[in-house]
Amino acid sequence: MARTRSKKLELSSETMESHHQQLSTNEGKGKRLWKKVKYQLVEYHSLPAYLRDNEYILGHYRAEWPLKQTLLSIFTIHNETLNVWTHLIGFFIFLSLTIYTASKVPNVVDIHSLHLPDVLKKADLHKIHAELMTSLPSLPNMPDLHKLREELRTSLPSMDMLPSLSGWHVVELLYNCLPERFSHNHTDVCVLRSMKEDVLNMIAPLVTRPITRWPFYVFMGGAMFCLLASSICHLLSCHSERLSYIMLRLDYAGIAALIATSFYPPVYYSFMCDPFFCNLYMGFITILGIATVLFSLLPVFQNPEFRTIRASLFFGMGFSGVAPILHKLFLFWNHPEALHTTGYEILMGAFYGLGALVYATRIPERWMPGKFDIAGHSHQLFHILVVAGAYAHYRAGLVYLRWRDLQGC
Structure with missing residues (x-):
């Protein structure tokens, strides 16, 4: 009688343990399933209100996922x-x-610091020469201009002569030799401005500013x-x-x-x-x-x-x-x-x-x-x-x- 009762208790204990194991297994599966489902994409009607923006996109939404x-x-x-x-x-x-x-x-290149002959080597000297000649009018009251004409003719005869020019020689001619205004007969002759603009326009593509x-x-x-x-x-x-x-x-x-x-x-x-x-x-x-x-x-x-x-x-x-x-x-x-x-x-x-x-x-x-x-x-x-x-x-x-x-x- 006692042995029968003991055997029943052992069976009952085994059954309870098996039941607990089954519950534990089911709980583990449930957690894994919930974790899997939790991060699944949802449809539009399952979204919280703040995520509903376009009712024509019906599915594949993420909703309140962890960061x-x-x-x-x-x-x-x-x-x-x-x-x-x-x-x-x-x-x-x-x-x-x-x-x-x-x-x-x-x-950045400062045009005032350029070694001008090196720059002019790359330019069309014949064109510059022609521009300078036409920029200097023949003014009877200004004899120095004729002298400057001849100086320019001899200073810029060809590209081969450029190395003999000092860096500031032409710059001084352009900036210092000619006044911007001749007032003998109240006529404006902007020789310097014209020369400077013509030369700088021609070498502008070579000078980056x-x-x-x-x-x-x-x-x-x-x-x-x-x-x-x-x-x-x-x-x-x-x-x-x-x-x-x-x-x-x-x-x-x-x-x-x-x-x-x-x-x-x-x-x-x-x-x-x-x-x-x-x-x-x-x-x-x-x-x-x-x-x-x-x-x-x-x-x-x-x-x-x-x-x-x-x-x-x-x-x-x-x-x-x-x-x-x-x-x-x-x-x-x-x-x-x-x-x-x-x-x-x-x-x-x-x-x-x-x-x-x-x-x-x-x-x-x-x-x-x-x-x-x-x-x-x-x-x-x-x-x-x-x-x-x-x-x-x-x-x-x-x-x-x-x-x-x-x-x-």
Whole structure:
């Protein structure tokens, strides 16, 4: 009887232990399954309200993932993958362009310190000689001019004679020998000015005098900030409501910074010789950009129903650039650089405008909901068009730099 009871107790103990083991195994499987399910992509209707932005993208969402998994999701496939990478690649493209352009800045050369014969060796001496001869009129009241004529004829007979010229010999002729005004018969004969301009214009392509680059680099910095902020926003916004709010504010600030800084190169280099209009246009766009950033900080600004207002505000900032461009064309219509840069700026505006239109209308996903969840939806197209527009503006900036480096004001 006792043995039977003992045996029953042993069986009961074994059964309990087996049951506990089964529960432990099931709990472990449940945890692994929950962990697996927890980081699975979800559909639009399962999202918390703050992540619902585009009802035409139906699936492949990340929702409230831990920060580690959110960061690692940059290497996985979801509906934000291409949004992250299109602008992240764009950021590295513009970083490379900035470094490359900075490395190509020509050396500063002071024309007053040049060894002029060495420079003139590379120039067309026969042309310079002809220009100097025609720049010196025959004035009966100025006998010294005839002497100077003969000196120039003997000093610049050919390129072979240049090594015998001292560095300052021609400079003294140009700067010291001739007065700018002859007042014997109240007639202005600007011989020195004419000679100096003719010679310097001929050797200007050989003498590099780079102007300030800061407006160009301000634009490049604004472009890089916009692209990097956008990438970070699309990567981290799914973590939590608070972080999503911060990231969206950063994204809108980046867009405003890109648009505002895009004005700096065309305005500065077009009106660098007219400080009033230069300061007027740059001040206006700077104030407008700051106002847009402050308005974007309002919580209501991120609601989906304000999508069209957001796009319109940014479009309006870009459209305000029409005034300085038209003004530039009016002032420099005969300069090919003005037309060249305007072409790039029209192309940039077309890319930005088309991007804003696609963003606001949510094309093409609105035509086939769910078909463009991973690739091809409006925000990805918007990102590509923004990078293309910024690159067109970069090309315009290079034209501005070459123009002003060679011609100055």
